[in-house]
Amino acid sequence: MDVHVTRSELRGTARAPPSKSYTHRALLAAGYSGGATVESPLISADTRATARAVNAFGGSVAPAGAAGSESTTEGDSDGDLGDADALAVDGFAGRPGVPDDVIDCANSGTTMRLVTAAAALADGVTVLTGDGSLRSRPQGPLLDALGDLGARAESTRANGRAPLVVGGPLAGGEVAIPGDVSSQYVTALLMAGAVTDEGIEVDLTTALKSAPYVDITLELLADFGVEATPVDEAGDPLDGAAGAAGFSVPGGQTYEPAGGSYAVPGDFSSISYLLGAGAVAAEPGETVRIEGARPSAQGDAAIVEIVEEMGAAVDWDREAGEIAVERAALSGVTVDVGDTPDLLPTIAALGAVADGETRIENCEHVRYKETDRVSAMAEELERLGAETTEEEDVLTVHGSESDLRGATVDGRADHRIVMALAVAALAAEGTTTIRGAEHVDVSFPGFFETVADLGMAVEHENAQGRQ
Numbered sequence: 366m367d368v369h370v371t372r373s374e375l376r377g378t379a380r381a382p383p384s385k386s387y388t389h390r391a392l393l394a395a396g397y398s399g400g401a402t403v404e405s406p407l408i409s410a411d412t413r414a415t416a417r418a419v420n421a422f423g424g425s426v427a428p429a430g431a432a433g434s435e436s437t438t439e440g441d442s443d444g445d446l447g448d449a450d451a452l453a454v455d456g457f458a459g460r461p462g463v464p465d466d467v468i469d470c471a472n473s474g475t476t477m478r479l480v481t482a483a484a485a486l487a488d489g490v491t492v493l494t495g496d497g498s499l500r501s502r503p504q505g506p507l508l509d510a511l512g513d514l515g516a517r518a519e520s521t522r523a524n525g526r527a528p529l530v531v532g533g534p535l536a537g538g539e540v541a542i543p544g545d546v547s548s549q550y551v552t553a554l555l556m557a558g559a560v561t562d563e564g565i566e567v568d569l570t571t572a573l574k575s576a577p578y579v580d581i582t583l584e585l586l587a588d589f590g591v592e593a594t595p596v597d598e599a600g601d602p603l604d605g606a607a608g609a610a611g612f613s614v615p616g617g618q619t620y621e622p623a624g625g626s627y628a629v630p631g632d633f634s635s636i637s638y639l640l641g642a643g644a645v646a647a648e649p650g651e652t653v654r655i656e657g658a659r660p661s662a663q664g665d666a667a668i669v670e671i672v673e674e675m676g677a678a679v680d681w682d683r684e685a686g687e688i689a690v691e692r693a694a695l696s697g698v699t700v701d702v703g704d705t706p707d708l709l710p711t712i713a714a715l716g717a718v719a720d721g722e723t724r725i726e727n728c729e730h731v732r733y734k735e736t737d738r739v740s741a742m743a744e745e746l747e748r749l750g751a752e753t754t755e756e757e758d759v760l761t762v763h764g765s766e767s768d769l770r771g772a773t774v775d776g777r778a779d780h781r782i783v784m785a786l787a788v789a790a791l792a793a794e795g796t797t798t799i800r801g802a803e804h805v806d807v808s809f810p811g812f813f814e815t816v817a818d819l820g821m822a823v824e825h826e827n828a829q830g831r832q
């Protein structure tokens with residue numbers, strides 16, 4: 366589906382969608398438990414894939430309060446989760462069953478990594494696959510780690526990519542893994558390790574990128590009563606994942622959230638587009654307000670400071686969970702995205718609108734996402750008239766040389782590229798057509814409706830024409 370975005374001014378209040386990262390973990394943790402309710406979950410294409418996996422392992426995920434609250438669907442289905450504001454999860458109590466069918470992780474890297482480690486606990490074989498994008502992403506280090514721990518963990522094409530074949534059961538042990546490809550491997554091993562007999566010690570062979578995502582895992586595990594600890598070179602405990610040399614999770618633990626339920630906070634990666642849109646296009650003298658922005662372990666909350674550093678007036682009431690932003694003339698910044706890869710598209714889009722140079726450093730791992738987001742943003746922003754320079758580990762957007770004008774851009778079948786281009790389109794002269802806009806369904810299903818409510822001039826085009 367194409368959308369046409371015309372330069373426009375925004376005002377008003379939007380609500381951030383719930384966090385994708387927390388929702389994946391909460392659904393799987395509830396699956397590892399005897400059962401739990403997940404309040405205010407994100408229901409999107411990616412989190413439905415995790416719900417399907419929980420069902421496939423013998424659990425069930427269904428809207429809470431729905432008649433019977435039982436999944437009435439086949440084991441590998443996500444059922445009809447609708448837009449439920451709570452999900453009732455029946456767990457498989459630490460022992461995933463052998464799925465009846467292949468698990469389709471669709472477009473979701475988090476699902477594939479977390480579910481691969483869960484599959485290694487089952488007494489039998491699980492097959493996992495996904496869409497073309499997911500089948501091109503690296504799984505090798507996780508497969509090697511599970512293999513070293515004694516599980517069967519193979520890529521059918523022997524290229525470290527899905528389809529994957531995983532067989533257990535895994536008892537636990539000590540294993541080495543690189544930290545600079547994906548933090549999701551560590552998250553996967555910690556979540557599964559808690560229900561092994563022996564526990565798992567993870568030694569990092571390279572420094573951890575995307576470390577705040579492991580902090581999200583540690584925070585959620587603690588809320589489910591599960592202990593896991595980052596450690597330094599000497600094996601001494603650390604407060605957080607930053608700078609960790611490894612992680613330790615004792616086995617034989619039980620997942621159980623206090624009060625039987627877990628509430629998902631708002632998503633700061635999604636907030637980055639709303640905040641960016643406000644900074645670029647709020648009506649002069651007016652604010653764009655974003656609700657659902659309570660502090661949590663999310664590294665992507667850094668977008669608040671980044672937008673401020675670029676010159677926008679931002680007021681974050683942490684207790685109320687509300688951010689207000691006013692438009693300003695933005696200037697370029699230098700940002701290290703080692704901890705915050707998902708912010709790269711947003712920062713690049715803001716850099717194209719800003720005056721001066723925006724340097725986005727430490728971004729090699731951003732090439733391993735739904736698409737190579739470094740190249741994707743460099744090329745698509747150029748179509749809008751921006752100048753960019755791409756190095757392996759750095760993306761530079763030369764804002765002062767940019768005079769953005771509407772054009773047809775390709776969302777690359779990647780939700781974050783689509784949303785970031787929509788932010789840039791707000792400042793481009795005339796109308797920008799974004800191809801593949803439906804992919805926002807991966808993390809922010811109501812994105813275009815939400816920004817239209819704030820005043821973005823947006824028209825959808827499907828087979829029936831413009832709407």
Ligand SMILES: O=C(O)C1=C[C@@H](OP(=O)(O)O)[C@@H](O)[C@H](O)C1
Nearest residue numbers: 386475547548549575578706707
């Ligand atoms: O664990 C998570 O929820 C995620 C971790 C990050 O991936 P990497 O650890 O692969 O960088 C991030 O990019 C992804 O969107 C979500």
Ligand SMILES: C=C(OP(=O)(O)O)C(=O)O
Nearest residue numbers: 472473474475707734735
């Ligand atoms: C990379 C992302 O997610 P995943 O790794 O789960 O596909 C993302 O949401 O930007």
